Amino acid sequence: MSMKKLKSYNELSKVLDNNDRNFLLLYKSNGSEINDCAFMNLTEISKKNIAKNLYAADVSNVRDIHSKFNINTVPVLLEFDRGNLISLYKGCNNIDYYKNVFNVKPITSDPKDKSEKRPSVIVYSTPTCSWCNTLKSYLRKNNIIFRDIDVSKNESEAKAMVQRSGQHGVPQSLINGEVVIGFDKNRINKLLNIN
Numbered sequence: 574m575s576m577k578k579l580k581s582y583n584e585l586s587k588v589l590d591n592n593d594r595n596f597l598l599l600y601k602s603n604g605s606e607i608n609d610c611a612f613m614n615l616t617e618i619s620k621k622n623i624a625k626n627l628y629a630a631d632v633s634n635v636r637d638i639h640s641k642f643n644i645n646t647v648p649v650l651l652e653f654d655r656g657n658l659i660s661l662y663k664g665c666n667n668i669d670y671y672k673n674v675f676n677v678k679p680i681t682s683d684p685k686d687k688s689e690k691r692p693s694v695i696v697y698s699t700p701t702c703s704w705c706n707t708l709k710s711y712l713r714k715n716n717i718i719f720r721d722i723d724v725s726k727n728e729s730e731a732k733a734m735v736q737r738s739g740q741h742g743v744p745q746s747l748i749n750g751e752v753v754i755g756f757d758k759n760r761i762n763k764l765l766n767i768n
Contacts, residue, residue: 576619576629582637588628589656595626596675599639600648602631610665611648617668624675650674659721660709661700673714692765694719695747697734701725705744708756715767719746 576598579585588595598615600608612629619627630638632647642651642658652660652674662674694712696719698705712719724731724743735741738752746753748764761767 576616576627579628579630579638580635582635582641585628585630585638588626589653593655595628595653596624597638597651597653598627598629598648599632599644599651600629601633603633607665608648611650614665614668614671615650618671618675623672659723660698660706662706663701670710673710676713676716691718693747693749694765696721697724697730697745697747698743699723699725702743704756708744708746708761711756711758711761715765717765717767 579588579597585597598611600612602608602612615624615627615629618624632639639645639647644651644661646663648663648665650662650666650671651658652662662671666674694717696705696709696712698709698721700723709719709721722730722734724734734745737747738745738754740754742754744756746761748761751764753760753764
């Protein structure tokens, strides 16, 4: 299965209405080596059926998608959850990085082992923050389910984040009620029992 190319925002809207989790690569054909790299790596991922609901749109021809999401640079992979944009992955990343992006355990309403409680993890991030993407990739790689809040688009959550931590910078995490500033790998590992 290969990436389906979208031709308009209308097509994207229909896709977002029909599925829980979707990915869209915005790129420019014949744009640059970095655009070609992102397109080729994600095409390879789609051929291996690693990513479901993976789409692409060439901004040279499709001019109404990137403006809806205030995207100014390509290539960028957009991640949607239930129709909401939750993450951006800019530039060209290697295939293993993309595998981690797509590798999220499904949430089950009835875990088999009731004694093993799933941790509560919230990540406060912005689309332009590279450490935010590093943190989210690390959590995905370790199969940690988390809620991602884009504080550049959610003023009330941004205020709550600052009140809680006293810090404006991102990434910030709230792990089982404890605040973690930045990508503090040792503290994150300890709080989430990652070896």
